[in-house]
Amino acid sequence: RMLKRQMACRGDIHRLNAPLLAIYESLIPPEEERTKQKQLLALLEKLVCKEWPKAQLFLYGSCANSFGVSKSDIDVCLAFNEDINDKSEILLKLADILQSDNLQNVQALTHARVPIVKLMDPATGISCDICINNVLAVVNTKLLRDYAKIDVRLRQLAFIVKHWAKSRGVNETYRGTLSSYAYVLMCIHFLQQRRPAILPCLQGMEKTYNVMVDNIECAYFDKVEQLSNFGSPNKETVAQLVWGFFNYWAYGHDYANSVISVRTGSIISKQEKDWTRRVGNDRHLICIEDPFEISHDLGRVVDKFSIRVLREEFERAADVIQAYYPQNPLEKKKPKA
Ligand code: ATP
Ligand code: MG
Structure with a gap:
């Protein structure tokens, strides 16, 4: 316990930057x-x-x-x-x-x-x-690639989150945990929500790319080379973002009422989507709206057992990183004295 306390005191989130970036670099395909x-x-x-x-x-x-x-x-x-x-x-x-x-x-x-x-x-x-x-998948692939061009921190964060998910066994849809696609959407949404924002909401901007696929209009601003400075007012490092990401999914997200939506760049309510009841296999225990197929909840694979596994894993990751933080920054709710 002593050691843990000492670590927390001496801890410095920035010490995590170099090792996290090293993981990212080692995962980039040659x-x-x-x-x-x-x-x-x-x-x-x-x-x-x-x-x-x-x-x-x-x-x-x-x-x-x-x-x-x-x-x-x-x-x-x-x-x-x-x-x-x-x-x-x-x-x-x-x-x-x-x-x-x-x-x-x-x-x-x-x-x-x-x-x-x-x-x-x-x-x-x-x-x-x-x-x-499967043309929708081709189009959502382009959307993800375009988001990645705006700020390198998306790719860094997502590589680390995917690496974590694979190592912890929570990237297995057939066992009730989330797809890589879902994790990347969670990262994009998280960076849209930072203040100042690190990513814009491309589907909320002028539509420079527009295709109809399976009767769904897929349209967004894709001239992303014009947005290469978008995230620069925000100076957060990858270590701070990884910490913030896990802290959000461990302690910040309102699982009972919220849906994360890259399409709108914000949180929307389960009520609004009518995702409050269990319908067939859709339990809506963690809600991630597909950006184009908006009736599709990428959290649909999660059941009442795997949601516990998933949330415990988010908490574990958040707590591991917390040890590197000198004080609790604003986001972690302080227990009442
Ligand atoms: P990995 O590195 O784990 O292979 P991946 O990005 O290839 O990651 P997959 O889960 O294999 O992820 O999905 C491949 C692609 O299929 C995604 O990029 C996405 O375009 C599409 N896709 C996957 N799952 C869904 C889904 N539930 N709904 C819509 N499209 C999906
Ligand atoms: Mg794949």
Whole structure:
């Protein structure tokens, strides 16, 4: 106890900056990985084009949203200009084509929630999932990438949060914890909420990018190179932000009433979204609004058991970092004397 108290007294949050930045640096994929990804994409394009000349391939997910760490698998979307009723047929055909070109471990998962073909490319060693017509994912990938261009602290914070989530086993949607996509949205929202703000709300600005996908209008300000000084009035360091992030999710967030919304750049109420009742599998125990598919709660995977795991993990992380803080800054509620 003594030691812990001494640490808290002598603690200095800035001591955490260098080690946190070192983690971030160590996770950034080297340029040669990007080259290999492009090489594989070019091969896939060549193969797909022979069978479906009008189809297009897009990278999405962490290999394209700039939140991918070294050695990640890549996610590819095969987009047709029309609706596809029977994706199984196409996936099986695609698997055939890939197999005859010596790609390895080719597998069509036609009954998965998102049906895909999996494969491994022996030339580059990269594994890849290909889905069909998941254009919303391609668009939300662009949104995340655009946010990352505005202030480097988003990428730093998100790499550290993703690294923490993977190490602590809370990045497993099939076990009731959150997706990487959800964690990145939590980071964006958190930086939109800092004062001064570190990130703007791109969907609340002039719409320079506008596409209709599955009857959803996806529109926002994407000339982000004009916003490269946006966050500079805020001088917080990555250590302060990591501390603030965990403190918010441990002690600051109102789980009973609040929904975090990157779309509006603010908190909205569960009442307003009618996310107060359990409907089917949606329990709304932690609410993260998808920026485009706004009826979609990315916290839907969280159940009454995993919410406890998740909140205990947020508290543990907050308390570990707290030991480095000299005094309690404003955000942590002081117990009444
Ligand atoms: P990782 O490094 O863990 O692979 P990732 O960014 O690729 O991270 P995934 O969870 O594999 O994250 O998701 C891939 C992409 O699919 C996301 O970037 C997002 O575009 C889309 N996506 C994932 N989950 C959802 C969801 N629940 N709703 C909408 N889109 C989603
Ligand atoms: Mg992925």
